[in-house]
């Protein structure tokens with residue numbers, strides 16, 4: 191339970207960790223746009239380089255990033271197979287009924303798989319290097335325009351940060367309750383699906399009871415400190431832009447431009463060599 | 472049945488920034504009939520150690536033998552082991568889940584393979600043993616009970632399957648003095664019937680001194696002392712090194728000693744302190 195990788199902060203002292211969360215959020219959005227812009231394999235290499243450099247400057251072990259990819263490997267394979275057999279291409283290699291496998295199909299499915307993997311690898315860099323508080327504060331700040339049209343952005347941010355804070359608490363609670371029930375002979379990994387689902391009841395019920403209890407206690411604690419979501423609350427940690435943010439933005443911009451350039455084959459200024467055509471498809 | 476721990480170490484989240492050595496080369500033996508106290512400051516590894524005994528945590532380094540069972544064995548009969556070694560967690564009331572108290576207490580016995588009627592009988596016995604009115608509570612929802620009653624129902628759920636070893640993780644935490652005393656009396660009663668060995672984690676030195684025949688002191692995951700309460704509490708160095716504190720009776724004895732009144736007793740509980748005072752002044 192505690193090894194949950196998706197959305198888990200990985201403490202380290204790095205360039206990326208010190209970036210302003212708002213900048214990181216915007217850079218990730220730029221990154222996502224970039225991933226959806228790429229057309230050919232050579233442009234992908236720029237993005238791969240971008241992720242690798244991002245990982246290196248974040249001082250996150252490569253294995254951690256690979257682990258986050260492991261979580262979506264099934265989705266990647268599934269879409270790759272679908273793309274492979276249903277993509278209509280010209281250079282047909284093999285076909286049967288409605289299924290055709292073509293050279294174009296192979297490239298298309300490869301690119302889509304790569305796109306998904308890069309998407310996850312890039313975005314987990316954000317959650318690895320930013321604390322949940324940083325994320326919600328950053329989002330709240332970026333939602334400023336919505337605040338002008340009376341959307342309760344602060345409430346939304348508080349709800350988000352409480353929800354994020356509760357994830358580790360509840361997962362710890364699940365561990366404890368499971369242990370207590372195991373000590374009474376419960377077993378969670380034997381039997382068929384129905385039996386296993388039923389075996390979870392002795393965990394889920396105490397979990398809900400305790401979640402409600404905790405929510406009540408939290409509400410009381412907030413009330414006792416006279417908390418309310420009035421405007422103009424000051425912050426303990428004020429977000430400030432620094433030279434690092436400028437460097438990060440410029441660096442990402444370089445990649446964005448090069449992806450567009452590579453995509454368009456340098457505005458047609460360059461004819462790919464015969465034997466390298468596949469790089470540019 | 473003997474429990475033998477050899478060079479046990481455990482690390483949480485190894486090879487990550489969250490890495491935490493919880494146990495570091497712990498060895499000791501629990502003999503049948505012992506009431507062992509495990510003490511040490513918060514985070515010293517007491518719970519981690521105890522969760523090894525019934526294989527809730529699988530051993531990653533070291534050995535544990537329960538009777539002739541090797542807990543590192545690949546094919547380990549977990550159910551038999553957990554029936555033999557009951558475990559009462561800290562704040563056990565949070566593990567209640569079923570719609571009636573009786574059904575909740577039957578959960579353990581049923582998992583351990585008892586039939587419906589047998590389980591119901593064991594549940595009744597257990598609820599009576601913890602001092603609850605069976606007829607009154609059996610059809611109540613466990614969530615309707617008061618705090619103290621919830622804890623007793625949860626304890627019934629653990630002892631219903633009659634383990635021969637009971638591990639208690641801070642069983643009296645968060646109870647009022649009467650509740651504390653009731654729990655300890657219950658443990659002593661159980662030891663006169665089916666229970667053979669008790670392993671008790673506690674922060675309350677009074678409880679340890681009065682109930683245990685041996686104490687294990689953990690400090691930062693290491694075993695510092697494996698001794699008797701008598702020796703431990705007469706060793707000011709040991710107490711200072713582990714910031715445990717003295718039981719009240721020992722504390723009073725030491726205060727008296729400072730004023731030149733020496734008593735011929737380890738004073739592990741109020742009764743022996745009082746008896747020694749009476750002896751000294753020939754009352």
Ligand SMILES: Nc1ncnc2c1ncn2[C@@H]1O[C@H](COP(=O)(O)OP(=O)(O)O)[C@@H](O)[C@H]1O
Nearest residue numbers: 483484491493512513514515516517518519520
């Ligand atoms: N599930 C867990 N994951 C990570 N670390 C843990 C976990 N449980 C305990 N620890 C850590 O291991 C150490 C020993 O914990 P524990 O055995 O609970 O100590 P005690 O019961 O003596 O207070 C503590 O530092 C604690 O923070």
Ligand SMILES: [Mg+2]
Nearest residue numbers: 517518519640
């Ligand atoms: Mg503990």
